[in-house]
Amino acid sequence: MAGLALWTNVIPPNSQRVDKGRSQDHSTCMYIETVAAKKNLSIEELTGTLKRMDEKLDVITAFAQQNDGQRQAPTTGLASTPGDSQFAAFSPLNFGSTGVVQNAPTPFLDTGRVLEELSLSQRHSTAPQHLLTWPCSTLQMSEPDLQYLMELEINRSSLSRSTAPPRCLEPPPSESWLSRLFLSQVSLLTQSYFQHFHPSCLILNESLFYSQILSKAVQTNFAPDYSSCTVLVVCSLGSIVAHYSGHEEWSSGNEEDVGLGFFNLASNMFRDLERCNWESVQCLLLMGLFYSAKLRVYDAWQANHKACCTVSILVPLQRTLETQHCQLFWIAYLQESQILAEFDFPASGLGKLASSMPLPVVPGVGADPSHAKYQFFFLALISMRKLLNRILFHLYSRDRTEDPANGEPAHADKPAAFLSVSPSVMFELDRQLEEWRTCLPQGLEFPAYSEAQLAEVPELAQTGRSTDERLRGHLMARYFAAKSIIHRPYIYKTLHHGATASLSDADAAGARTAVGSALMSVVASGILHEPLVLLLHPINSCRRYVAIVAPWSSTDQF
Template sequence: MRPLKDKTMVFMLDALQRIEGKIDLIGKAVDPESGVYEPGPYTTPHSGRVSSISSGAFMIQDRLLRDQERPASQKIPTQSSPRLVQPQGHRNAHAHVTPPHKVLLWPFIHSRLAEFQVEVAEDLQSLRQEGTPWFLRHEVLKHPDPLPANARLETEPVDDPSIPDSDSRVRFPTLTHEEMRTYAHHYFNTFNMLYLILDRRHFMEVVLPKVARYGFGDGDHESVIALLVFSLGKVALDGTWSPPLDNGMHFESGLRGGTLEEPPALDIFNEARRRTGFISYHCSIESIQIQLLSAMYYESCGRHLDFWRAAQSASTAFQILIKCAPIDWFTERGNLVKRLYWTCNLIENWYHFDLDLPRTAMCDHEDEVPLPGELLGQSTEEDQQTVMHFLAMIALRRLVTRVHKTIFEASSSSSEFPEGYDGPPTHVIRELSRQLESWRSMLPQSLQWADDPSESRFHYSYIDSTKTTRLFTPDVSRIPVDQPNALDLVTAQLRSRYYYTRFIMYRPFVYKVLHWPELTTDEDRQLAGLCIKSALMWPIALAPPKNRKRLVPYLFAWTQNFIGILLILRVTTISNILADVCRSTIDQTELMLTVQYLLEWIADVRPIDGIATWSWKILVPLFRDVFPDISGADA
């Protein structure tokens, strides 16, 4: 029997395919003076709730421009971006720096750091020469040793001749059947909503009864998967309700459960680790699931490069699987493979965009692997929501790829380089903006949200219901105490990635305002203001997500982006033009709250994040006059 494809999924898949088709057409050359790039209904964000996916109309021109790929001699400068001819001799000498870290190399930022007597000139020179990998060295030094191996569960042999291979199987007396069910429940209500790795029905009906009855064996995929699920379930439980770790600050830490040295459920995770070696090089769906589940655990305890390495192992195994094993995409097994593929794909791309970590050849199979639109087994409203979030994130990631390639990575791009600067590619950015708002307009009703009034950004509407609830809040005292699942995290991730995309899309206009103020136009100022507005009050940095950091997906990548945002928000009080823009278009309370929350985030993750530790020595002197409390955490 084929997996069920919900009617809402049909609409969503159809819309995403149409959006992706249009995204891929960006680059077809037309005259930039034609009407294609005139402001349209999606050039700037809408202010109210838009129509649902089943009724939303997607009108967009098929003739699009790839000005970034033209030879420099053929480029046609726009009136708002006059070409400024300067020597380009140093351009090729610079190593690649990803957008979150590139802000540190902006001349305006560099000068302000000198004014505030921040002694990082030597570090920035190394960054300029080595690129983003220079930052990763700090992360390597932060965690020189692997997770402790001494935390173990008490074991007892399975003394039952009726059980196959009973002499090689064990039970864990402290891991009762009730605890196993509880941990599995918490895993599927949290981590499996964030990363689609396992089929809940199969695990609860097949895997769990097997290990509960027969115990755990060596060389047994299901035993390892079960132990990883239980460890992550305990992380979800402790990471939400356990007391916060002591961070020495005036606010509570969002890291809960265990200790910095021994995170929650390390004893269960170690039992999985010691059994993984027997099957680590076996190329199967189960081995891919094991690598991804291990990656989730590493990320939950701040072992970010271990997370990436485990995810890469899963991707490498996937390449062999897809090339060597025939796959019927329209079976439950085929749909599970699709979910695993796109989970690996998202992990690789987010870490590549923000940290310049290399992608595997697995990403080359995007056109071969269909989107996972089916619901496995008996579907629930929760299952439907999870898959819809997943599909929406895939489509948004493809648009983000286009933004990075056309604005930040193109060989002819100089939108944020002083050498050969020719201004932002305004016409391309307009089209990308239109694509982004088209993506948003085609989300299902339950995934949509409004920007006006501003409080609407923090609310959530349930499927087939008029009921709405406030899902995010700056006020820690108002956090829901019975958070049942990862709804806040998947919603925060989707909305924050939208604002992230809008922020990096318009960021070249902030660069222009800071470095070429005499050449800025009213449109430049307007779009610079939109960039600043897009950086404010991301849901992922609010409660409850900020207080469940062990569960936040791609924690390392968010931190990198927050560092760059803080630097830009700081100069809004230094640049006269940006200050004027902010006074007229930006809610000053939201701006200050955003700075406060992002500073608290960086301070909170310093014990587990080497790059956050390094950046703190920049942020403290920059913000000491605004937030004196941070001075107590200079170390």
């Protein structure tokens, strides 16, 4: 487990609790000097490691510029403080621009470049619909045409506002159906939530939920407050799990309505409760999880965007951040990033706080093994998101690219952009991806990608997976997706190299890696084993296959 510390730049407290008299949920996040465990690095060493990774990319960039004999114009407005030297932000897409080469290394930490890496605020072109602009596509689509997905999502009919109960709770006409809930039924639904959704998204503290939140909601007979609202959303998510686990009585008529009665009661309650506080953030993130399970993209973005904006207000106002606040910050950041990776919705800007935000504490010695694994999984997701943002920034940033012919913006979908990507940069990003994989703790590790894995794709079988298999599978899906994104320029070159241009063995191998990794990402997501609504980030899982077939669905070149 110690190896994962390479990707975390915060050293955990010596103990899981700062004060034995206070619960874990109310401990504070702070930078504490501790004796590092075997293979763990100090804060300075961790920061140095991340800095060296960025500087290595800068060295590769300068080397590529010198070899190509190209000169790069300095960009302005990127320095973090007035009066600082303003260096051109690195991107292999800028190789064709003119001007003076900036050989000075890109500043590390608290710079515009790093902030934009973390925030994912710039537009990029990895979402599947942007592949339709490739020359091999039979569809000729303009930039406005590419917004068809956004238009479809925002114009979808709203979810039903019905608060009808599940079949097993249908009450007499004058009685509230919540009053007919047995404790055993509440226990089934809450346990279903914590067994399935909780391990991969630690929005709630499980022990505090049962000892404080649930107990208060039951004692007050679900009076309108944050406790009742939270329990109702948890029950809505638990209903989905219970329904697909054989408890079909938790449907109120059809699959689309599973959990909807609980959820709409919670939504009605939340409209009167919502404030700029952490309780509201918690409820919004849970609601975003429900919308995601229902594949309601726009609704999920709205809930998560509102949570991110609220967090952006709360964080600067806190003198000290409690552990749970740090947890909610990173969950909101990850949830928003997943949607922005697929759709061109506006970003909240929450990521601009990420470089100064403590990571969730690493579980200490003696921590519950299951909770420790969930926390390490969460830390691995954060580090993967930072790496993915780095990949997007260096290979696919669309706002920074200029057409050297006329100085106008050039999209990364265009030939000049894809063909200008340096193989050295792709190699370094792939090396960092493999380093992330090798640092995963025991129980979450998996082998590197190989073409032999394609022959081992399992048959479609809705058999379900254990919690450990689901967590490991999602990390594998993220890994394969990142590898496919890194190697995607090889697909473009393979499809568009022309009759007179030669295609090297390295180019062909890179294209095979991109396609094979994309396929393995879909397989690892669990889509062959579980209903789509039970997957982590099902929106991304159902969209990922489009990225595999779109480029060559209308061509026989590949």
